[in-house]
Amino acid sequence: ELKVEQNPLFLSMQEGKNYTIYCNYSTTSDRLYWYRQDPGKSLESLFVLLSNGAVKQEGRLMASLDTKARLSTLHITAAVHDLSATYFCAVDMGKTGTASKLTFGTGTRLQVTL
């Protein structure tokens, strides 16, 4: 059974600082997604990572995928308060003949303080 773990579970950081969220998964996959969730809201797609070594950047966020290490990272540069949210990684097993569900990580609640 696929297990997806994130760390840290909770991250409080000051504005202007850098930090990295880690997503480890237990079974080979080369499809990984990052989502953002604001309290009480839906899941907003941030990044789609589809191959080993994939790197995507949007604003102050950068995501990467290392399929050999079964690890994805979400790096935050010079955090601002607007980035406060919960971030989930989700792994796609991509099994042939199925609709290919996403298995979500535990989530990292990010709080950016002034």
Added chain:
Amino acid sequence: EPEVTQTPSHQVTQMGQEVILRCVPISNHLYFYWYRQILGQKVEFLVSFYNNEISEKSEIFDDQFSVERPDGSNFTLKIRSTKLEDSAMYFCASRARVYNTEAFFGQGTRLTVV
């Protein structure tokens, strides 16, 4: 921009009652999903649906749950006899293709069983 829409946004029901949660996926998408999120926890897969049939279901999706795509646009989740532990946020999602595309999520239905 196309989006997944869900109704109602909040449903309160008595234990033992039947509820139907409704979703309108993005119009050209072929793969449909229901996920749930118990407050403060991770997002859990319930069921996937493709070509008018269930593709995969989780252990959570027992005989009390059913899904239907009654017409070309709606996708519903029915819980026959609700339990207290069914209280959660239920998200519908859809994808255009299985490979190399993210899932787009609706805004969710908060189900409260009393």
